[in-house]
Amino acid sequence: MRKPPDIEEIRAAHRRIRSVVHKTPVATSRSINAMVGAELFFKCEHLQKAGAFKFRGACNAVFSLSKKEASCGVVTHSSGNHAGALALAASYRGIPAYIVMPSTAPAVKVAAVKGYGGMITFCEPTLAARESTAAKVIQNIGALLIHPYNDYRIIAGQGTAALELMEEVRDLDFILAPVGGGGLLSGTAISAKALNPKIKVIGCEPQNADDAYRSKKAGTIIPAGNPQTIADGLRTSLGDKTFPIIRDFVDDIVLATEEEIISAMRIVFERMKMVVEPSSAVPLAALLSGSFTAPGRRIGILLSGGNVDFSAFFKSMMNGFHVQ
Amino acid sequence: MRKPPDIEEIRAAHRRIRSVVHKTPVATSRSINAMVGAELFFKCEHLQKAGAFKFRGACNAVFSLSKKEASCGVVTHSSGNHAGALALAASYRGIPAYIVMPSTAPAVKVAAVKGYGGMITFCEPTLAARESTAAKVIQNIGALLIHPYNDYRIIAGQGTAALELMEEVRDLDFILAPVGGGGLLSGTAISAKALNPKIKVIGCEPQNADDAYRSKKAGTIIPAGNPQTIADGLRTSLGDKTFPIIRDFVDDIVLATEEEIISAMRIVFERMKMVVEPSSAVPLAALLSGSFTAPGRRIGILLSGGNVDFSAFFKSMMNGFHVQ
Numbered sequence: 286m287r288k289p290p291d292i293e294e295i296r297a298a299h300r301r302i303r304s305v306v307h308k309t310p311v312a313t314s315r316s317i318n319a320m321v322g323a324e325l326f327f328k329c330e331h332l333q334k335a336g337a338f339k340f341r342g343a344c345n346a347v348f349s350l351s352k353k354e355a356s357c358g359v360v361t362h363s364s365g366n367h368a369g370a371l372a373l374a375a376s377y378r379g380i381p382a383y384i385v386m387p388s389t390a391p392a393v394k395v396a397a398v399k400g401y402g403g404m405i406t407f408c409e410p411t412l413a414a415r416e417s418t419a420a421k422v423i424q425n426i427g428a429l430l431i432h433p434y435n436d437y438r439i440i441a442g443q444g445t446a447a448l449e450l451m452e453e454v455r456d457l458d459f460i461l462a463p464v465g466g467g468g469l470l471s472g473t474a475i476s477a478k479a480l481n482p483k484i485k486v487i488g489c490e491p492q493n494a495d496d497a498y499r500s501k502k503a504g505t506i507i508p509a510g511n512p513q514t515i516a517d518g519l520r521t522s523l524g525d526k527t528f529p530i531i532r533d534f535v536d537d538i539v540l541a542t543e544e545e546i547i548s549a550m551r552i553v554f555e556r557m558k559m560v561v562e563p564s565s566a567v568p569l570a571a572l573l574s575g576s577f578t579a580p581g582r583r584i585g586i587l588l589s590g591g592n593v594d595f596s597a598f599f600k601s602m603m604n605g606f607h608v609q
Numbered sequence: 610m611r612k613p614p615d616i617e618e619i620r621a622a623h624r625r626i627r628s629v630v631h632k633t634p635v636a637t638s639r640s641i642n643a644m645v646g647a648e649l650f651f652k653c654e655h656l657q658k659a660g661a662f663k664f665r666g667a668c669n670a671v672f673s674l675s676k677k678e679a680s681c682g683v684v685t686h687s688s689g690n691h692a693g694a695l696a697l698a699a700s701y702r703g704i705p706a707y708i709v710m711p712s713t714a715p716a717v718k719v720a721a722v723k724g725y726g727g728m729i730t731f732c733e734p735t736l737a738a739r740e741s742t743a744a745k746v747i748q749n750i751g752a753l754l755i756h757p758y759n760d761y762r763i764i765a766g767q768g769t770a771a772l773e774l775m776e777e778v779r780d781l782d783f784i785l786a787p788v789g790g791g792g793l794l795s796g797t798a799i800s801a802k803a804l805n806p807k808i809k810v811i812g813c814e815p816q817n818a819d820d821a822y823r824s825k826k827a828g829t830i831i832p833a834g835n836p837q838t839i840a841d842g843l844r845t846s847l848g849d850k851t852f853p854i855i856r857d858f859v860d861d862i863v864l865a866t867e868e869e870i871i872s873a874m875r876i877v878f879e880r881m882k883m884v885v886e887p888s889s890a891v892p893l894a895a896l897l898s899g900s901f902t903a904p905g906r907r908i909g910i911l912l913s914g915g916n917v918d919f920s921a922f923f924k925s926m927m928n929g930f931h932v933q
């Protein structure tokens with residue numbers, strides 16, 4: 286794919302992956318609706334296979350490869366949800382996935398990637414080491430690099446979550462998605478605007494990692510630096526493939542503080558009996574804090590994932606703000 | 610209802626309540642299946658309105674009342690899930706619910722009952738005070754007592770959860786439910802045996818509150834005393850209406866230790882991204898510990914509720930065994 290996907294390509298991605306991905310449920314909560322004064326529809330991607338929406342993009346990328354492209358397997362150097370998602374997607378296709386992880390990666394993440402059949406290469410915990418180690422795997426084995434978000438096949442796959450949500454829940458006025466590297470938000474924006482040109486697409490970002498907010502304002506990519514936020518999935522910067530889509534199709538980006546994110550996680554826990562990771566809680570945090578309001582409107586929210594480190598989760602919920 | 614409900618009465622209960630209760634989803638987990646070596650189907654009553662299966666029985670009881678019976682409202686002295694469930698059920702019928710609660714009840718439970726429109730009368734934290742206070746409400750106001758489990762209308766309502774599960778998932782070999790007062794287990798047993806006479810119905814109980822286990826062995830009700838278990842919903846004793854059904858229709862009762870219950874809660878949290886209360890985790894605890902095994906079989910599990918005190922939940926999960 287050499288240009289941004291359109292809705293037909295997102296539909297094609299959906300046909301390609303739908304026998305393997307979960308059609309995740311849409312949850313509602315009367316008590317949370319009452320708190321925010323709007324009608325919310327939560328797309329539960331934390332119940333997706335491998336625990337996050339990332340499995341959609343990874344599957345679409347892996348299943349899109351020609352036999353020749355796929356023959357030597359795939360490689361990535363993400364240590365987050367993309368690593369597990371890619372390993373699992375590759376296992377469905379029956380090809381190897383090489384995952385470059387920093388030697389400091391939490392045991393639980395290493396175990397998850399191994400459990401999905403990923404072949405792990407450890408490296409020093411620097412971006413340079415990760416990139417050079419991945420480059421070696423590419424050179425030595427011929428595996429194909431699958432970027433976690435700056436890839437049109439990934440973007441098309443991520444767009445299938447909003448496609449499912451909007452086919453199930455009609456007449457949404459808004460759709461809110463967290464934004465880190467921008468794969469989910471850009472795919473969501475393409476699906477949403479194609480299915481309903483009147484819908485407003487809102488990116489939701491931690492105030493402590495507001496690079497997408499600033500990039501959209503500036504009209505050019507402003508990298509994230511080294512942001513300190515509990516929302517570990519949202520510390521990355523936009524890419525040259527995700528940014529133009531967000532610039533052109535996303536209506537606004539709103540921010541949430543660390544305290545607001547933790548409070549929103551707790552409300553999802555208490556009221557919805559669901560475990561979401563901090564990144565997932567950012568849209569609800571913006572609604573609860575009033576930094577985004579839409580009284581009486583119908584709002585779709587993408588709950589992006591549920592992969593939380595158990596102890597860190599508890600500590601952050603008990604103590605308030607806690608950077609991992 | 611003067612005799613135990615049969616499947617037709619449970620079907621009638623289902624017709625009576627189904628426009629108001631959630632048809633809760635059935636969740637599965639490949640990783641938990643792999644751990645226990647069987648195929649599990651979790652009926653998610655923690656996602657029921659008011660956070661527990663109790664809403665089914667409360668609705669059936671409240672909606673079954675004649676106009677005259679309902680005219681002065683309903684009363685109960687449960688401080689657990691039944692209190693919130695009864696208050697919410699009464700609000701749907703538009704009649705008052707009088708809830709007698711001990712003065713020591715946690716603020717979160719008081720707030721829940723108030724939020725559902727219940728009228729709270731506080732009393733000393735003893736069973737005698739609770740019963741005498743409820744008796745006064747009955748005498749002064751004429752409200753009708755709705756017992757949390759020892760009532761055939763309640764039992765019929767609770768049986769609708771297994772009815773929905775077995776209509777959605779065919780050919781279950783076993784169905785597992787926690788047992789406290791026995792309302793859920795007895796209703797489950799009636800539904801399950803009627804729909805599939807070959808199914809085995811297994812009650813699951815904390816080892817520290819094993820009165821149902823001992824009662825079934827002895828052939829007579831042995832009260833619970835004052836059991837110390839984190840599974841606060843299962844500290845009650847069987848009643849004269851629930852016990853004979855459990856004696857006659859339940860195949861076995863299996864036990865789980867406190868550590869096994871906490872471990873099972875944690876696995877539901879980590880693998881299924883769901884928040885269940887300790888009582889809900891007892892069946893999975895029995896499966897994970899091997900105190901109940903059924904290799905390769907299809908097993909239905911009733912996840913009974915998700916109403917956990919946030920801080921107590923975290924503490925228990927972090928510290929291991931913790932009695933509230």
